[in-house]
Amino acid sequence: MVEKTLQNLDWANLGFAYMDTDYRFISYWKDGKWDEGTLDTGNTVTINQGSPALHYGQQVFEGMKAYRTKDGSIQLFRPDENGKRMTKSCERLMMPEYPVDKFVEAVKAVVKANESWVPPYESGSTLYIRPYMIGVGENIGVKPASEYIFSIFVMPVGPYFKGGLTPTNFIVSDYDRAAPHGTGAAKVGGNYASSLLPGHLAHERQFSDCIYLDPATHTKIEEVGSANFFAITHDDEFVTPYSPSILPSITKYSLLHLAEHNLGLKVSERDVYLNGLDEFKEAGACGTAAVISPIGGIQNGDDFHVFYSETEVGPVTRQLYNTLTAIQFGDLEGPEGWIVKVTE
Numbered sequence: 001m002v003e004k005t006l007q008n009l010d011w012a013n014l015g016f017a018y019m020d021t022d023y024r025f026i027s028y029w030k031d032g033k034w035d036e037g038t039l040d041t042g043n044t045v046t047i048n049q050g051s052p053a054l055h056y057g058q059q060v061f062e063g064m065k066a067y068r069t070k071d072g073s074i075q076l077f078r079p080d081e082n083g084k085r086m087t088k089s090c091e092r093l094m095m096p097e098y099p100v101d102k103f104v105e106a107v108k109a110v111v112k113a114n115e116s117w118v119p120p121y122e123s124g125s126t127l128y129i130r131p132y133m134i135g136v137g138e139n140i141g142v143k144p145a146s147e148y149i150f151s152i153f154v155m156p157v158g159p160y161f162k163g164g165l166t167p168t169n170f171i172v173s174d175y176d177r178a179a180p181h182g183t184g185a186a187k188v189g190g191n192y193a194s195s196l197l198p199g200h201l202a203h204e205r206q207f208s209d210c211i212y213l214d215p216a217t218h219t220k221i222e223e224v225g226s227a228n229f230f231a232i233t234h235d236d237e238f239v240t241p242y243s244p245s246i247l248p249s250i251t252k253y254s255l256l257h258l259a260e261h262n263l264g265l266k267v268s269e270r271d272v273y274l275n276g277l278d279e280f281k282e283a284g285a286c287g288t289a290a291v292i293s294p295i296g297g298i299q300n301g302d303d304f305h306v307f308y309s310e311t312e313v314g315p316v317t318r319q320l321y322n323t324l325t326a327i328q329f330g331d332l333e334g335p336e337g338w339i340v341k342v343t344e
């Protein structure tokens with residue numbers, strides 16, 4: 001296909017930063033139902049000062065990407081999974097469900113409308129898609145909102161952690177991002193609000209991000225502030241923590257599948273004890289924004305544990321990265337239903 005004229009950006013050197021693009025999708029929930037939703041050119045929302053989103057954190061969001069393939073077409077990676085996860089987040093915060101099929105259609109529409117902002121194939125950048133829902137309307141008591149806004153905006157982004165596929169170091173946090181029976185498994189703003197200070201402290205010490213431990217015992221690795229954690233044992237098992245208080249990462253579940261079926265590894269979701277890291281030869285952070293970011297080492301108090309290397313990416317991590325991104329960019333056929341085309 002012929003690519004629509006692209007924006008004039010330095011595609012290879014984009015950071016993970018906000019940028020206005022041309023269109024967003026926006027829909028309103030009132031009197032118990034969603035309206036049809038529209039594409040508009042706005043980039044602000046005006047809401048009542050009593051809105052529960054502002055005071056009581058009644059807010060959920062998603063993060064996904066659109067990828068430009070070699071032939072110039074545009075595709076999404078498992079968008080229905082983001083729609084399903086948003087439904088679960090909404091249930092947890094007593095917000096109305098946005099139907100998954102409509103969610104996927106709205107994502108496709110907003111990406112297509114912003115086609116010229118989808119970075120070229122092999123530029124190292126992608127179009128980041130941010131769906132979110134907020135509880136709005138006149139309110140002051142702690143109760144669910146009377147009205148809601150669901151919106152989707154997009155922007156081109158580069159790597160989330162500096163270096164991309166270059167290893168970076170992480171630090172174990174004394175803080176928790178979520179409580180044992182709290183909202184850790186939901187993609188809600190409150191989890192990220194509580195991660196701001198620990199994240200800042202980690203960055204001040206030149207670490208990429210925090211590693212959070214299980215909030216009940218502080219002995220097991222849960223996840224990274226903005227991604228899930230995985231590690232590879234010396235006998236080639238792909239391991240990722242099992243916990244009800246981490247975000248169920250779509251990238252992580254995709255890697256569990258690919259590690260087993262494409263790479264022939266054993267896989268498991270299980271406890272990862274902080275004092276058992278010698279079991280692993282490689283480790284990484286995985287997520288939509290993070291893709292696969294190799295973890296060089298983990299600082300825990302005075303102890304610094306190096307996995308494969310602080311400068312080189314391990315071979316299994318690299319293979320996982322190559323397989324995942326080949327599917328996302330259309331160079332390798334993925335399992336049925338993983339890829340949804342936006343333009344042919």
Ligand code: PLP
Pocket residue numbers: 063223224225226227228247248249250251252286287288289
């Ligand atoms: N964990 C946290 C806390 C995140 O913010 C993200 C990003 O979405 C992930 C994990 C990775 O999830 P996914 O692979 O679905 O993007």
Ligand code: COI
Pocket residue numbers: 062063064226227287288289290
């Ligand atoms: C994502 O990977 O999409 C995220 O949501 C991570 C972060 C930017 C919050």
